[in-house]
Amino acid sequence: MSVRQRYLGLVLAACFVILSVGCGGGGGGGSSTPPATGEIFVTDDFNRVFVFSASATGNVPPLRSFGSFTLMDSPEGIAVDTAHNEIFVANVTDSITVYGRTDSGNLAPKRTIEAGGYDIALDPVSDEIFVVDLSSISVYGRTDSGNIAPKREIMGGATGLSIAQGIALDPLNFEILVANSGNDSITVYTKTANGNVAPLRTIQGAATGLNSPRGISVDTTNNEILVVNPGNSSITVYGRTAFGDVAPLRTIQGAATGLSGPGDNSVDTTNNEILVANIGNSSVTAYGRTASGNAAPLRTIQGAATGLNEPFGMNLDTTNDELFVVSLNPPSVTVYERTDTGNVAPKRSISGESAGINAPLGVSVDQVNGEIVVANQTSNSVTVYTKTADGNVTPLRTIQGAATGLNIPRGISVDTT
Numbered sequence: 254m255s256v257r258q259r260y261l262g263l264v265l266a267a268c269f270v271i272l273s274v275g276c277g278g279g280g281g282g283g284s285s286t287p288p289a290t291g292e293i294f295v296t297d298d299f300n301r302v303f304v305f306s307a308s309a310t311g312n313v314p315p316l317r318s319f320g321s322f323t324l325m326d327s328p329e330g331i332a333v334d335t336a337h338n339e340i341f342v343a344n345v346t347d348s349i350t351v352y353g354r355t356d357s358g359n360l361a362p363k364r365t366i367e368a369g370g371y372d373i374a375l376d377p378v379s380d381e382i383f384v385v386d387l388s389s390i391s392v393y394g395r396t397d398s399g400n401i402a403p404k405r406e407i408m409g410g411a412t413g414l415s416i417a418q419g420i421a422l423d424p425l426n427f428e429i430l431v432a433n434s435g436n437d438s439i440t441v442y443t444k445t446a447n448g449n450v451a452p453l454r455t456i457q458g459a460a461t462g463l464n465s466p467r468g469i470s471v472d473t474t475n476n477e478i479l480v481v482n483p484g485n486s487s488i489t490v491y492g493r494t495a496f497g498d499v500a501p502l503r504t505i506q507g508a509a510t511g512l513s514g515p516g517d518n519s520v521d522t523t524n525n526e527i528l529v530a531n532i533g534n535s536s537v538t539a540y541g542r543t544a545s546g547n548a549a550p551l552r553t554i555q556g557a558a559t560g561l562n563e564p565f566g567m568n569l570d571t572t573n574d575e576l577f578v579v580s581l582n583p584p585s586v587t588v589y590e591r592t593d594t595g596n597v598a599p600k601r602s603i604s605g606e607s608a609g610i611n612a613p614l615g616v617s618v619d620q621v622n623g624e625i626v627v628a629n630q631t632s633n634s635v636t637v638y639t640k641t642a643d644g645n646v647t648p649l650r651t652i653q654g655a656a657t658g659l660n661i662p663r664g665i666s667v668d669t670t
Contacts, residue, residue: 486512537561
């Protein structure tokens, strides 16, 4: 199996979570206080979570890790509760496990709720956990434990849930939004919905343009829902209160758009733009937030000079107006001006034998410390560079070796707090 085939399989099976300062973790459990320099969280294929100091380098063991005896089994979603210093893990098989952020080793979870799921969301206002599992949404109290019935459960034929793997909470309007790839729909419920209830609203039908929707987000500033459809290489946008077999407010789709197997997107509310990384044609395309139709991108970064080849992950630095993109072939991190276009060489490119980048599956930009952190699949490593690094440079630090426990790392985040 090629790196690209394996990577695409992981994308379909896993949830990638970036824990920033705003949503990063807190402590609990029974370990030491986290270092002031921050921490790096890494997940792998073997039901484990590793935590390293943000300044770690060399063949060092993690600060702490959760291993095979922590009752994790096919972990898919992760959420961090900063107010109560806990980590919640949604395991596809049969459980939600809760840990203190500073817990370590093969210890039992603080609490286990015997119900599995694909994605998880925390509501600090109501002190509740929302878990989506293909055909149901279960709601538990934050401190619930054991084989207990959920406080509320949205489930049944009337709900319209079908292979639901993504969930978004709208805190301003007290609603739950779900993208259903099984029946090409978006279903919306009140935050307190319970039972075999029909959605408040359902967006579904031929007119909607939905095609295997997976990613969903709510733009409460502009009262819109943004959905990426890999099934037909499109971006569809709906009014927040839209329902029925309604055409999108806007659809970006067609030969002129340059969309081809979109793998990631980023909404830039500062500059009112949408940026998309396209695996199919090795490009990054940018559109106005209100773009519609078979519209040519505002800008397209594509061509031999760009260094892009099967790009997937991206990170937008609006402070410095730079775009960071990781490509699989060759493995690299390329940096562009946000406004770059055409067959333009990147401002900077980190690649080469000395750089130590191997099938990069995740990238995170640490604005506080001016660093780039990359998770590398084939070399089982985490490499760190200055944000201005360029060329075949040696990393500032590399976390790698038998003691680290890293094995096919794929999700990465930096907690600068």
